[in-house]
Amino acid sequence: MGMPVVAGYGFTRVGEHWDRGLKDLSLEAIEKVFEGLPSVEIDAIYVGTALSGFYELQLSLASHIADLVARFDASVSNFEAGAASSAQALYNAALGIYSGMYKAVLVGGVEKMSDELPAPNYRGVSLVEDSFLVNYSGLTEIGLHALLAKMYLSEYGLDEPLYSYLPVNEHENASRAGHAQFRNRITYDMVRSASPVSDPLTIFDVTAPGDGAAYILLMDKEYADSLGVEYVKLLGMGAAGQPANLFDRASPLFFSASSRAVEKALEKAGVETEDIDLLEMYNPSSISGALVLESLGLADKGGAGKLLERGHFSLSGELPVNTFGGAKARGDPKGATAAYQLAEAAMQLLGRAGDNQVDGAEYALVHSMVGLDISAYAFVLGV
Template identity: 35%
Template sequence: MSRVYVASVGYTTVGDHWNKSILDLAIEAGFQALTGAPKVKPEQLVVGNMFSGLSSRQEHLGALVVNGLGLTGLPGFKVEAACASGGMASLAVFNMLKAGQIDSALVVGVEKMRDLDPGEVSQALCAAESAEYTQFFGASFVSLNAMLARLYMYEFDVSRDDLSAFPVLAHRNAVNATHAQFRKEVSYEDVARSMVISDPLRLLDCAPVGDGAAALLLVSEDLAGQVKGPLVEMAAAESATNRFSLYERDDMLDFAATRLAAHKALKSAGLSINDVDYLEVHDAFSVVASLSVEALGLSKKGQGARDAREGKYARENGLATNCFGGLKGRGHPVGATGVYQLAETYLQLAHKAGPNQVDDASVGLAQNVGGVDTTAVVHVLRRS
C-alpha cells in the first residue's frame, strides 16, 4: 500500500469571524493548503463538519466548497462524526490514498459556531448525544462532562488544582500560537475562581466557542516528490467507538474508544506509545484531557490530571502536548478541530512550529473525540 504524506496545511485564526461565512472560512484554509504545494492538484475533497445545517442552514458542503475553490468537477463530500468530524474526514482520505484509488486530496475541517446564540450552540453540540434519552431531559453536553468530572474526582481523589493542570498548560502554550483564540495565560487561581458552568466544571475547564477552518493537502508516495521541505508521513489513521451514552458504560472513566483507536493506530504504524514525542489530545474539557492521556497509556488510571500538574505533559522537559493551545487555548470549532490538530502536528514534525517548536519532534499522535469518547480518531504522523 502507498505511503501517505502531508504536502501542506492551512488554517484560519479561531474566534469571532463575524464578517466571514462558513464557506469564506473553508476557502481561506483551503487556499492556504493549495498554495503551499502548487504542483499538487487534488483529486478529491472531503469536508469535516458537524452542524452546518443548524449554524448556517447549509448542507451539501462537499460540492459547495469544491465550487468555492474553483475546482468544479472534483468529487467532494462531507463527513460528520460530531466533534471528531475533522479527524474522521482525514481518516476517510487517508484510506482512499492507502488504497491507491487517488494520489492527492484536500481535507477541510470547518465550523461556524458564533452565528448561533449560546443556547443554540449547546443544543447543536448536544445533537451528538441521544435525542431520546439525553437531550429530551435537558442534559447538555457540558453537564455530561461535569458528571464525568465529579466521578473522576471522587474515585481517584483528584483535587480542583489537579483538574486545572491541563487548562493552565493549554493557555500557556497558546500565548505564542498566532492562530489561537485565547493567547493569554491563566493561573490555577483563575481556573478555580472562574464561573461555574456545570458543577464541578467551570468556564476555564471548558473549550471556548469559536469559528474556524483548517485544511490538509495529502498525497500518495507517487507525488511525494512534489512536496517542498521536510516530508511528514501520515503513518496511521484509525477510529473506534464506545457505548453511545456515558451512562450505558460499565466503567464510565475508561475512554475505550480512544484506547482502541490508539492501539490500532500505533500497531499499524509499527510504533509504541513510548515512541511518541509530540501529542495532541482532545482537551474539550479538563477531565477529558486527563482521561485521554490515561486511555492512551501515558498515565496510570486516575493519574492523568496529577501527572499534568507535575509537568509530565509540559513543553519543557515533558511529553510536549497541545503546543498551540489545544482545544482550550487555540479554540474548538468542532468540525475543524481534528484537522487543526493534524495541521499543528505537521508543523511540529516539519520543524515549522515557530516559538513553540519542540526540539527533535519526530513522531506525533493526535487524538480527536466525538461525544464523550463515543467516537475516537487517532492519527500517527512521522517525520520521514
C-alpha cells in the same frame, strides 16, 4: 499500495469572525494550503463540519467547497461527527490514498459557531450525544462532563481537581500561537475561581464556541516526491467506538474507544507509545483531557492532574500535549478542530512550530473523538 503524506496545511485564526462565513474562512485556509506548492491535481475534496446545516443552513458542504475553489473534477464527500468531523474526513481520505485510487485529496473542516447564541450552541454541540438524553433528560455535553468530573473525584478520592492544570498549560502554549483564540495566560486559581458553568467545572475548564477553518493536502508519497514538496508521513491510523450511554460502559472513567483507536494506529505505524514526541489530543474539557491521558496509559488512573501540575505535559516536559493550546485555547471550531490538530502536528514534525517547537520531534500522535468517546480516531505522523 499508496502511502499518504501531509504535503500542505492551512488554517485561519480561531475566533469570532463576525464578518466572514463558512466559505470565506474555507477559502483563506485552502489558499494557504496551496501557497508555495506547484500545481496539484486534486482527486477528491473531503469536508468535515459538525453544524453547518445549523449555523448557516448550508448542507452538502463539500459540494459547495468544491464550487468555491472551482475544482469540478474532484469527487466530494461530507463528514459530520462533532469535533471529529475532519478526523473522519482524514481517515477516509487516507483510505483513498492507501487504495491507490487517489493521488491527492484536499481534506479539512470548517465551523461558524459565533453565528449562534449560547443556548442554541449548547444544544447544537450536545446533539452528538444520544438525542433522547439531550432532548428528554436535560443532558448537555458540559453537564455530562461535569458529572464525569464528580465521578472521577469521588472514585479516586481526590479533594483537588488538579486536572484544571490542563487549561493552564493549554493557555500557556496558546500564548505564543498566532492562530489561537485565547492567548491569555491563566493560573490554576483563576480556573478554580472562575464562574461555574456546571460545577465542578468553570468556564476555564471547557472549550468556547469559535469560528475557524483548517485544511490539509493529503497526497500519495510518490506524487509528492515527483512534485518535490516537503511532507510528513501518515504512518498509521485507527478507529474504534463504545456505547454512548456512560452507564452502558464497563467503566465511565475509561475511554476505551480512544484507547483502542490509538492502539490500532500505533500498531499500524509500528511505533511504540514511548517513541511519541508529542500528543495533540481532543478534550472539550479539562476532565475529559485527564481521562484521555489516563485511558492512553500516559498517566495512572486518577493521576493525570498531578503530572499536569508538575509540568509533565508542558512544552518542555516529558510529553508535550496540545502544543498550540488544544481545543481549550487554540479554539474548538468543531468541524475544523481535528484538521487544526493534524496541521499543528505536521508543523511540529516539519520544524515550523516557531516558539512552540518541540525539539527534534519525529513522531506525533493525534487523537480525536466524537462526544464523550463514543467514537475515536487516532493518527500517527512521522518525518
